[in-house]
Amino acid sequence: MTTLALLFPGQGSQFAGMGRHWFESQSSVRERFEQASEIVGYSLADLCFTGPPAELTRTRHAQVALLTLSFGMYEVITRDRKLPVSYLAGHSLGEISALLAAGAMRFEDAVRLVKTRGEAMEACTADGGTGMIAALRLPVADIEKCVEEFNADGHLVQVANYNSERQAVLSGTVEDLRGMTTLIEDRGGKVAKLNVAGAFHSSYMADAVPAYVAQIEKTEFTMPAVPVCSTVSGRVYESAQEIRDALSVQLTSPVRWDAVVSELTAGGVTLWIEVGPKNVLTKIVTGSVTDAVTHSLDEDTDGAYAALDRAVEERRNRPGLVGLCLGAAAATRNRNFDDDGYAAGVIAPYRRLQQLAPADDEELTGEQKRDALDLLRTIMRTKGVPDAEQQDRIASILLRTGDTDLSEPAGVTVT
Structure with a gap:
């Protein structure tokens, strides 16, 4: 069973001519380049495709260009397919690309934030020392x-x-x-x-923090629709405020990419796709994770597309969580012969499960899935199923659907 993570590269992955194929073949990428260009006040297309390589390497330019291209590539691969993405992560600057892809912020806000980030960081490197x-x-x-x-x-x-x-x-x-x-x-x-202009993620960036934090405070963040792993803590974000707090110290804190990879590996990730120029993160994961299946969307486009399409097809054929809950509820032997208790604890929750069933499991929220599991628990508990057996059945369902990240039951009861 495939568990998919999308990875977004950071500064250092830029190169002259990057993204030309995506720009020329995809109108949506051209539109993002145009939007970002209006915000930053110069042509990203000229910067990436015809400008001097030294200009693209400048921190104030490289960061905006990488964000725009990476997100543009992400939109292309998600436009015609519903990817079963379990995690998003990005290295340094790439973390903002991941948050953007997860819906935690608007594109225009992300460009403004990265513009400020790059300019503030570049100001700390003015002496070239x-x-x-x-x-x-x-x-x-x-x-x-x-x-x-x-x-x-x-x-x-x-x-x-x-x-x-x-x-x-x-x-x-x-x-x-x-x-x-x-x-x-x-x-x-x-x-x-490294192909960077300063001592990033260290105390040498302290002077960049005030301007960056001020822009963070102006930026609206929401909870990501897909789990995003922080490179400051190495853990998945649990709130919008946690995102603000981590980004605020990111410039002077080390990037814990090793912790991110460990977190995603522990989460069962089996397929790693790098979305952005080059294959820096692909190489790191390949060297760090045994039997990892990795592809760079930019350098191995056909291989990445094939792997993504297989993941989509596998998810389409995977049994739905509500259907499995209904099947388990019906197949559970009853040990409770109290008619009133049976009506309240079996019939009523089963009907509520049926109400969830017509929905496509891909569209169910995490809360709805937890409700379905709690309804099944209520049915099994009413039927007299031992606790250990209940836990085994729930674990089996979560393993089959790939929803092993669902939290413990929220305590839903049926009256």
């Missing part, structure tokens, strides 16, 4: 020890991204990163300089 490097082939614990040892001599290098067990990204001054590179390579690691 800071940057980032990726430390590879060493356990993260060893990388942290190297950082601690190096900083003991008065330097200030910070872990900015925890990407996997053997990959971290470090922020600092250019001079300090040179020294850090030598130390890591001496310990058997490998270092790669």
Whole structure:
């Protein structure tokens, strides 16, 4: 059974010419480029397709371009198919793309927020004296020890991204990163300089926070329609205020991508599709998760589409939760021969289940599904089914429908 997560890349995935195919072949992508261009005051199409690569790499430009392209690609793959998405996640900037895709904010608001984010972060890099490097082939614990040892001599290098067990990204001054590179390579690691202009996700971004937080406060957030995992906490957001709080500290906090991947893996994700340019996240997940099925929508478009279509077909053929509840209720042997109790605890809840049944399970809300499960519990309890057997039957239904993330019963009773 497929459990799908969509991933959105962050800064560093941009490149000259990115998105040209999507822009030229999809009118909806062109419309998003036009909308964003009006907000930021310059042509994103010119920036991405004909402008100097150095201009696209600028933080104020790269972030808006990545958000717009990634969301445009997401709209294309969801336009003609109802994807059974279980989770959304994004790396750094990509988290805003994920929140946008989950319906937690409006497109125009997301562009304005990212515009402010990019401009504020770029202002912190004006002197060109800071940057980032990726430390590879060493356990993260060893990388942290190297950082601690190096900083003991008065330097200030910070872990900015925890990407996997053997990959971290470090922020600092250019001079300090040179020294850090030598130390890591001496310990058997490998270092790669990143295509970014500053020491992101570190205290070097402190001056960017006030302007960014002010824009966050102007932005309306709602609960995501699909679970979104925070790169600050590594957990799924549970409220709109939690989104505000996490984004407010994101610029100076490390990206816990390793925790995000662990959370989604624990949630049963089996199919990972990267929505945006390049395949940076695809490579990280492939190297981190055993037997993961991964595709980059940009670099493996046919493979990604085929995997998504299989997931849609599988979901279409999966038994519905309400139907399984009705079947379990009817098949449960009755051990209660109190007519009044049977009428209240079996017949009434069964009729309420039938009222839910005509609806397409894909359109049921989480609350409606929990109601259906609680109605089944009421029926089984009235019929005298032992608690352990009730739990086994509910667990079996959730496993078959892929709704294992549903919370414990809310205590619905029928009178």
